Amino acid sequence: MERMAEKTIYQIYLRSFYDSNGDGFGDIPGITAKLDYFEKLGVDMLWLNPFYPSPQHDNGYDISDYTGVDPRFGTMTDFEELVHEAKKRSIGIMIDLVLNHTSTDHIWFQKALAGDSKYRDFYYFKKGRGKNCLPPTNWTSKFGGPAWERLPNSDEYYMHLYDVTQADLNWENPEVREALYQVVRFWIDKGVEGFRLDVLNVISKPDTLQDDFIGDGRRFYTDGPHIHEYLKELNTKTFGPEHLLTVGEMSSTSIASSIRYSNPAEKELSMVFHFHHLKVDYKDGEKWRLDQVRFGELKELFHTWQVEMTRGNGWDALFWNNHDQPRALGRFTSDKEEYHYAAATLLASTIHLMRGTPYLYMGEEIGMINPRFSTIESYSDIETINHYKLLQQEGLSEQETMAIIMERSRDNSRIPMQWTSGKNAGFTTGTPLYPVSDSKAWINVEAALKDKSSIFYFYQRLIELRKKHRVIQTGNYTPFLLEEDRIISYLREDETDSLLAVHYYGEEEHEITLPEVFLNGKILISNVGRDQIGKRITLKPYETLAILLTK
Known part of the structure; x- marks a missing residue:
């Protein structure tokens, strides 16, 4: 635990970080080109969002090949070069793996569709119920609609807790688990030093699948019946013997479960992501309903999790921002220019002085803010576009709908990294995948590095302090x-x-x-x-x- 207590991790949303070849997509060579920047900042590890081959229905979290590199992001040689060059600067590489589901384009699922009995048992295929062939359960997908998709010209369904193109893997099958362990070992052999494991606490489904008449089904599979058994096995057979750093994304979890996941004595994970503090401005628990930040609730959540995780010897990932959230600056504080420095550095200190491992999301260290694009044409996130239609169907005006979109869209955090005040913020010489924010004129890396009193150097100082003072690390x-x-x-x-x-x-x-x-x-x-x-x-x-x- 002490080894990871001094570390700070930087998250890179690859497609909008830095484009090295002018095609409008951020890429792996673009990260390699900026390694000196990370060394100057002082971070210890870079977390890369998925870069594997994928049909990109869910920004690469629908993986069609676990051991490949999507050509739009580079080659395996590019990845190996990144690992090599990062290691020269004492920076580790953390990759993002999705072990709960695969893309329906994955060869395993395609073989299952073709009738291969081995691979049919890799997923959850169930017959429909009754003469109307209803779905096997009434569970709801986290992306909306049923959590089951019926196969064409068949009375069978497959389970997808997320998008219809993301079929859930059957972790009860030991062959599935071993196939996934081989994936993890493959990347360890490539020199990877950390794993961020997507929606990890939903991999264990109940032994008997049943309808949920009081919820959407998540109470049956969140922190499921065999989850700790599976994580102990995953640890033992892959990253545990290598003493690698691991973080599990834990949806709707509890403190008690998080302690078990991250207590070193349990031999499961290094730490956990949980999201309770990022819902304190949801109205009635609904993401797409605006409310004032309930500051008392925010404070209580921070204190409760810190105290209880310390007492139970668990370990937290500390963060305000990531690729699925609008920027914290302007959400929990003002983002007006007059408060920009103070508000950004306040947010930084709040979590960097806590017990846990701090994560920075790209652009946070220069105080990037939400662009608040005013027309729907500026947004590409499928969740945002769906809710643009849904909110108006519910009776909201165009103006009311866009006010919500500007605050809640995941595209707020996915716009290009602002390297300069020039064309496309210095992100690409081509046409960027996402629009560029006008704030590049006064928020950019070039200006931040020239100003010794900038937000960048405040973050640098916080990172240095964590390394220097044990009381910050483990007190x-x-x-x-x-x-x-x-x-x-x-x-x-x-x-x-x-x-x-x-x-x-x-x-x-x-x-x-x-x-x-x-x-x-x-x-x-x-x-x-x-x-x-x-x-x-x-x-x-x-x-x-x-x-x-x-x-």
Whole structure:
């Protein structure tokens, strides 16, 4: 655990990071070209979204070949070169694997359709029910509609918890598990040092499939009956002996399950992704309904997960942003230019000083913001386009619908990385897959690197501090200043140091009282240039402050 406690991981949405050949798609050589940038930032590992051959119905999460490279992203030689060059800079490569389902274009599924009995048992094929041949259960797909698709000219269905082109694998079959373990070993042999495992906690389905009359079916397969058994076997037979870093994406999970997944004694995973804190602005739990951020709920979620995971010796992945979420800057804080630096660095400090492994999403380190494109033609995400139609069918006007799209679309985080203020933000010499944000004029890497007081260098400092101070890496976590409505504060402690972190989510100056003991401490980091500590201090808008006290 200590080995990963000092690390910081950077996520790359490959298709919009950097295009090396002018075809409008980001690619693997584009990452290799920017390795010196990552070395300067100080990150330890790069997480790449899927780059495998795929029909791209779900942005590459519908894999048709687990051990290939999609030509639009490069070649296997390009990938090997990336691993080699990254390792020279002490940077590891983490890849994104989907072990719950394959594309229906995958050779395994195609053989199953052709009647190969071995591969039919790789998936969930079930006969329809009754004379009307109804689906085997009433479960709902996470992408909408039934979780079962009927085969043409047949009374059989196959299960797909996600898109209809993503057929769920039958983990009860030991041949399936061994085939997937061979995939993991293949990439380990290529020099991969980490795995991000997509929707991992749904791989174990119940022994008996039944209707869900109070929900959509997820209560039967989320953190399913054999999940821990499967993960222990996966660990033992693949990445465990290599001591690789692994993170499981855990949908709708619990703290208790997350502790088991990530406690080193269980020998399952290094850490977990969970998403409870990113739903505090959903109205009535609905993503496509806007609400104000319920800040008290956000604070309670952070504190509860930190305290309980520490108590149970579990380990968290810490993040605000990823490829499936709109940018946190402008969502949990203002993204106005006057607050840009303070708000971005506040968000950074809030999670980088917590217990866990911080993740940066590309562009976060320069303060990229949501583009808020005002017409639907600027969006390509299938989920966004579907809801553009659904929301209007429900009676919302075009203006009301677009107000929601601008806040919620996943394309907010998928626009091209802003390298310069020039044409296409320096992302490509061709036509970019996604539109470029006008904010490139004042938010871009070129400008950030020239300004020693930029958001980039604040992130660099946070990453350095984590490596330097064990109290940040592994210290205990105690919630602090709980009575303050707009403050997330906590105390980190180990046998040698105490660290008090104060993060203020307000736009008006606000006075607080510090514990007297910390008047003898030193300011470890501040985003307002604070250099003195008093018993009473007046916090600036979006101020973040950390004080270190050596015992």
